[in-house]
Amino acid sequence: MTTSQIRSDADLAIALRIAVGRLARRIRAERAAKGLPELSDTQFAALAALVRHTAMTPGELAENEKVQPPSMTRAIAVLEERGLLTRAPHPRDKRQVALTATAAGRSLVEQVRRLREAWLARRLRELSAQERSVLRAAAPVLDKLSQS
Amino acid sequence: MTTSQIRSDADLAIALRIAVGRLARRIRAERAAKGLPELSDTQFAALAALVRHTAMTPGELAENEKVQPPSMTRAIAVLEERGLLTRAPHPRDKRQVALTATAAGRSLVEQVRRLREAWLARRLRELSAQERSVLRAAAPVLDKLSQS
DNA sequence: TATTGTTATACTCTATAACTATA
DNA sequence: TATAGTTATAGAGTATAACAATA
DSSP states (O other): OOOOGGSSHHHHHHHHHHHHHHHHHHHHHHHTTOOOOOOHHHHHHHHHHHHHSBBBHHHHHOOOHTHHHHHHHHHHHHHHHHHSSSEEEEEOOTOEEEEEOOOHHHHHHHHHHHHHHHHHHHHHHEEEEEEEHHHHHHHHHHHHHHHH | OGGGOOOOOHHHHHHHHHHHHHHHHHHHHHHTTTSOOOOHHHHHHHHHHHHSSBBHHHHHHHHHHHHOHHHHHHHHHHHHTTTSEEEEEEOOOOTEEEEOOOHHHHHHHHHHHHHHHHHHHHHHHHHHHHHHHHHHHHHHHHHHHHTT
16 A cells, blocks of 8 residues: 555554655664664663763663663673773662763763754655645644654 | 754654654563563564565565565574465575465464554554544655655 | 662674585 | 685674672
């Protein structure tokens, strides 16, 4: 089927699955391209979470990224070696550790995001004004879908 | 920023990046959920390519999925062990191998797709008719974006 | 006793290099 | 000589199980 023949919700689901999957892969591919430090998905996701929520613990990060605690331990070790995060004692619980992104860590997350967004913004400029306005209307709906 | 305040193309790029990335992860997560045979991304992508284009060679599959030939050799070996594809001599070139998905392979690819689309179709039914029509208009534009 | 985090160990996936068979 | 595919081997990432420190 082609996307110009979307009738039922089932057809819409198929068209969205294909387009969203391919677009997400294309956006993700922009990370590796530009000589930035290579981080795995888990490492990057953990660092991005720390940029957003400061002083998270390894357990919270593991839960957040749906990996097992030992996997997060390893990811954190790599990020610490590269100076992208620091550890501090947890204020109340001596078993836990409070992690914080360094300035270098925050900067790296921003650079990667800018790369991805720049690629997408270039593609958007190649669309017609009408196509862009369709996407502008769709963005909040896609966001809602993604949160369900 | 929230998606209700999308003004510039840069803002639109940010909103789309976030929503598309999250939605793609959510759709992909439906594969593992339901007791189907576990296949890696490369294995599944190779099998899906064989469902679409019959009698591909290992080299074509490797090129198609952007992996090195030895990685595809391994993926093919797993798919063959599980009875999801079969090998045949290449008609002209004895160095090459012609691969074909078995009935079981085709069936598995369809089941995984149905799972993902069913999840998405359920989410779509929770939207208003107007939201669905916005997505219906956006699907071809997203498709075009993803192909650039 | 339960929980947080780490270490030990094994499995999977991918890559590069070397090899075999065919063109 | 060059090409298609495979085998050998190593590196990165994740998981389960076992352990130490703390609650």
